[in-house]
Amino acid sequence: MPERSKTVHDVIVVGARCAGATVAMLLARRGYRVICVDQALFPKDAVSTHMLRQSGLARLRDWGLLDRLKATGCTPIHSITMSYADAHFSGFSDPIDGIAETYAPRRFVLDALLQDAAREAGVDLREGVTVTDLVRDGEFVTGIVGRDRDGEPVTEHARLVIGADGYASTVAQLTGAQKYDVIPGETFTAYSYWSGLTMQSQLRIGDKQAVGGWPTHDGKTLIWCVQYVDRFAPFRADVEGNFALAFKETAPDLAELLDTGEREERFYIARYPENFYRESHGPGWALVGDAGYHKDPFTGLGISDAFTYADLLAERVHEGLSAARPLDEALAEYQAQRDRSSKPMYRFTCDSSRLVLPDKHVEVMRALPGSATHTQQWFRMMAGGLSGREFFAEDNLASLLNPQGGR
Ligand SMILES: Cc1cc2nc3c(=O)[nH]c(=O)nc-3n(C[C@H](O)[C@H](O)[C@H](O)COP(=O)(O)OP(=O)(O)OC[C@H]3O[C@@H](n4cnc5c(N)ncnc54)[C@H](O)[C@@H]3O)c2cc1C
Incomplete structure (x- = not known):
């Protein structure tokens, strides 16, 4: 069967939702020739409760897409009511990264918005293309093999293949990317x-x-x-x-x-599948989004993290493809930076998703209605803007748990 194309693109992205459409858009905006393929035909819903965090909204703002999201009529969220045992309180974080509210946009709206932005940036975004194999030159991945919506074979070549194809990633399976720090989903x-x-x-x-x-x-x-x-x-x-x-x-x-x-x-x-990190780079390939780092949705960070680390990956890929530094070195740093910055919230997510909170948390939650400042901090912590270590520091909690303590 003749191959569809012998053109060597700069980057092929597999998966065209929050991680894939985003990294494709960011690389095309830097001038790279990018194709992005997805087996789905869009607009299509995804199984997700789709809460965005301030970190994700800040990325959309930086890319000029937050106003477009607001224009879709999604209701802003500026209050959270939480309860556990006999603790019951409401509040919201103070602005994180300049963002004072959150949104929970339907995925068929959000993903379409990202796909439009990718196409506007010049991405050749192809729907209905299922990737089944990788092209290799020795140990290097040099392209993808698959079929289009009519069942016709597809082969494309690129300097880098990025798997943004979700937690069951085909690219990860084909490259043998190993999982680590695995915690079962419960x-x-x-x-x-x-x-x-x-x-x-x-x-x-x-x-x-x-x-x-x-x-x-x-x-x-x-x-x-x-x-x-x-x-x-x-x-x-x-x-x-x-x-x-x-x-x-x-x-x-x-x-x-x-x-x-x-x-x-x-x-x-x-x-919910298990929580895990995956090796996210190798010769000619990289992983982003759930494909490389997946955790329980309890803290609602999957989409926002997909944005954050798509941004980071695009930056490192640009360094590698523009020969500012070796690509393998840049990709290794991408994985190391991602792991370092995500680890505290990974632990917090895996712990809190068990739905049995430590006694200290319960004591704090019972006291929160008495302190607007600590309530704001609590929600800032839940949104990823404050570390658990900072919030639970003895000094920070003294005035909450012991208001008569002379502080
Ligand atoms: C029940 C549930 C609730 C959630 N709630 C939230 C929440 O409130 N907030 C939040 O931030 N996150 C939430 N998440 C997590 C969030 O949905 C994911 O983190 C996010 O979708 C990851 O985006 P992604 O682009 O990496 O992968 P995905 O969104 O999974 O997209 C992967 C894409 O790859 C395509 N693909 C897969 N294999 C191939 C192939 N072989 N060839 C071509 N294309 C392929 C798929 O068609 C798909 O479009 C939730 C998840 C679940 C399951």
């Missing part, structure tokens, strides 16, 4: 969309389960519950009944609120 989620609710963000943690929700597009509110995997099979036997029960047990006030609205879509159910 929970599953069920969620849907309600109309007729007026609600900001809610996060309520109960006995080995959590419920919550937040506003998104078109007047709809995303409503979710999370439980341990040992309850997965019984839950599926009666999704609607068990979903309602989770709210009654964990947050009766929200259960009553749901009764005032209408569920508009089917339930989406997903078991």
